Amino acid sequence: MSATRTEPVSIAEDTVVSVRGVTMRFGSVTALEDVSFDLRANTIYGLLGRNGAGKTTLMQVLTGRQFPTSGEVLVHGAVPHENARVLRDVSFVKESQPYPREYKVKHVLCAARHLMPHWEEEVAQQLLRDFDLPLDRRVRKLSRGMTSALGVVLGIASRAPLTFFDEPYLGLDAVARQ
Numbered sequence: 001m002s003a004t005r006t007e008p009v010s011i012a013e014d015t016v017v018s019v020r021g022v023t024m025r026f027g028s029v030t031a032l033e034d035v036s037f038d039l040r041a042n043t044i045y046g047l048l049g050r051n052g053a054g055k056t057t058l059m060q061v062l063t064g065r066q067f068p069t070s071g072e073v074l075v076h077g078a079v080p081h082e083n084a085r086v087l088r089d090v091s092f093v094k095e096s097q098p099y100p101r102e103y104k105v106k107h108v109l110c111a112a113r114h115l116m117p118h119w120e121e122e123v124a125q126q127l128l129r130d131f132d133l134p135l136d137r138r139v140r141k142l143s144r145g146m147t148s149a150l151g152v153v154l155g156i157a158s159r160a161p162l163t164f165f166d167e168p169y170l171g172l173d174a175v176a177r178q
Contacts, residue, residue: 016161064086
C-alpha cells in the first residue's frame with residue numbers, strides 16, 4: 001500500500017488504528033522493529049516500556065508526526081501524515097508540549113476550542129476547577145504538575161475519537177492523579 005494513501009481502505013469495522021510491520025530507525029538506532037497491531041474503538045490501551053523503548057516514537061508515528069522507516073500505519077483507514085481528515089479526530093498530548101512564550105492557560109484553551117472539532121467546553125471547565133488551574137498564568141510559569149494537568153484537560157476535553165497521552169502524570173501529586 002502507498003505511504004501517501006489518504007482515502008480510507010477496508011479494515012475491520014471496530015479497528016481505528018492498524019499498524020503493519022512498522023520499523024523506525026534514527027541512524028544506527030532502531031527505535032521500533034517490525035511492529036504490528038490493531039487498536040479497536042471505544043477501548044483504552046496502555047503502552048508500557050522502559051525509557052528509550054520507543055513509546056513516544058510509536059505515538060509520533062501513529063499521529064502523523066513521523067514517517068516510519070518502513071511498514072504501514074492506517075488511522076481510520078488512511079495514512080495519518082498530512083491528512084487533515086484523519087488528524088481532526090486525533091489528539092496527542094505530549095509530556096513536554098511547547099507553547100508560544102507569552103501564552104497563558106486561557107490562550108491555550110482558546111486555541112484548543114478553535115482547533116479541536118469535538119471540544120467539550122463543560123468538560124474543560126470542570127477539569128480546570130478540579131485541577132485549580134490559573135487561567136491568567138503564563139504556561140511557562142506553571143509547575144510541572146500544573147503543566148501536566150493542562151495537558152490532561154486538553155486531551156480529555158478534546159473528545160477526539162483517538163486520544164494519545166505521552167506520560168500525562170509526570171509532576172502530578174497524588175490528589176491530582178486521583
